[in-house]
Amino acid sequence: MYRIRVPSYRAAGSDFMGMPMKYLCLEYGNEARVREIDDRERVASAVRLKASAEHALSATLESVETATTVRVRNRRLSITDGPFAATEEQLVGLHVIEAHELEEAIRIAATLPTARVGCVEVRAIRPAAQARR
Secondary structure (H helix, E strand, O other), rough: OOOOOOOOHHHHOHHHHOOEEEEEEEEOOOOOHHOOOOOOHHHHHHHHHOOOEEEEEOOOEOOOHOOEEEEOOOEEEEEEEEEOOOOOOOOEEEEEEEHHHHHHHHHHHHOOOOHHOOOEEEEEEEOOOOOOO
């Protein structure tokens, strides 16, 4: 069904002692296209994910028009209404899931409705105290 290519440095998805790792799934899409997804389908997807052992957190974001961008440069605070960048696809939702390997996280991400109209970026979450590999 899906051909999965895993970079060698990320192939080992389990952290210490074979415990599952947490992965962040960032949903991107054109807000108008994402709104076309039936609410019943979104709710059913969220219920399935929450019922599974892989689920840790899910959130749908408010419209990009409600965003505020914060920057600090040379100790000066700059606040801008709107998103960080003007793009055709915006960050519309996120999920934190647990999986033993990247392939499993990708399979879970592929079930999200946004994957059909936008994309889902999957990243391993590294504990703050853990050194980079």
